[in-house]
Amino acid sequence: MHLLFIADPLETFKIAKDTTFAMMREAQRRGHTLAVCEPSQLSWRSGARVHAQVREVALTGRADDWYTAGPLRQVALADFDAVLMRKDPPFDSEYFYATHLLEQAEREGARVFNQPRALRDHPEKLAIMEFAQFCAPTLVTRDAQEIRAFHAEHQDIILKPLDGMGGMGIFRVGPDGLNLGSITETLNRHGAQTVMVQKFVPEIVQGDKRVLLIGGAPVPFCLARIPQGSEVRGNLAAGGKGVAQPLSPRDWEIARTLAPILHARGLLLVGLDVIGDYLTEINVTSPTCFQEIHAQTGCDVAHLFISALEAAVATLP
Structure with missing residues (x-):
């Protein structure tokens, strides 16, 4: 080809x-x-x-x-x-x-x-809202009062822009609400821009797992991106440590549910982000972590992908 x-x-x-x-x-x-x-x-x-x-x-x-x-x-x-x-x-x-x-x-x-x-x-952060059964409590809004009410309900929250990547623009606000107003103004630009707010998932200390779907099937290993030091973000671009590991039963449940749905919509390669038991993002633009998983487990993800690409091309007119 x-x-x-x-x-x-x-x-x-x-x-x-x-x-x-x-x-x-x-x-x-x-x-x-x-x-x-x-x-x-x-x-x-x-x-x-x-x-x-x-x-x-x-x-x-x-x-x-x-x-x-x-x-x-x-x-x-x-x-x-x-x-x-x-x-x-x-x-x-x-x-x-x-x-x-x-x-x-x-x-x-x-x-x-x-x-x-x-x-x-499938905007990468918004796309999870279709699969609410797998998500932590999540709010998408540009309204500062809604954000304050969400924080009052859940106490410990994460705020992030809808168009961020690599962990950019992610903030955590704890029960004391310190700087919530300032962070909200920064992210929503005084009501001009939409923000995603999620209940903080403490299992982030075990890693933000990248689960790959190729050709409608889950890859059996994921890459847990583990925050380092006092950092709350596990993204590799933000200094997270990548540790490959087999999918957990919950990872398999999420992956097997979403894989055929997303594949049928024209997504040959998808990267799900999972923290603990919760789906946090659906990455479709340029999912990564092939080389880290291969190096640590021997699972040749690039081989799986090119095989799926060849099969997909063969079935198209």
Whole structure:
């Protein structure tokens, strides 16, 4: 297959842990050819197909100079066997517009994973609200009084922006309510922006687990991202320690319930975040942790993913 990866610049990859790199390495190992572009290189001229300025790349197997790249050339997305949207959040207006170009490319015959409409329909924090049976008490609002009432009810809460990533903008407010007003004003911008508020789950000390779903099936190991020191966030980007472990019975329950539903909606790869017994996020833009799980357990997640991608492409017209 000829694969196009739409991603952040290759120069920014940390290949020792980058999941997109692991996908590319496994794809090349199987004989597939690789091309890359950034979302800014997508274009659509009236009366023509959606194109991108792409570079053909080959991985060298070296830690430095880890890839070689050909010259830029313009190619229609529909001419690739598969297009993988792997741009990191935030899901801002430019990401939103990119999904519309990708959806047009689908109408022209492109096979895009995850499907653009599914990316738009599953904002990563809001998406959990559909599955309330698995969630801790949660409030989505821009109203400061509602937030105060939620805190009065639950005492120990987490507040976070809907468009954050990597643990950015996450605050904990305990029973004393210290700085709740200031934090609310910062996050909701005096009522102009919506905030998610959740009851604090003390099991965070055991890790914020990333549970992966591939092709409608759970990966049997997750990565528990454990906060370090006085930090409340387990995100690896916030200094959390990643410890791979088998799924717990509750992890399996959540994963087996959501996997077929999300797969049927066009989501080939999903990363569920689970703290204790509670689902806290559904990540669909560029789920990670492939390499950490593989290194610690021997479970080759990239192998599972490329196999699922091959099967998905084979079933599409």
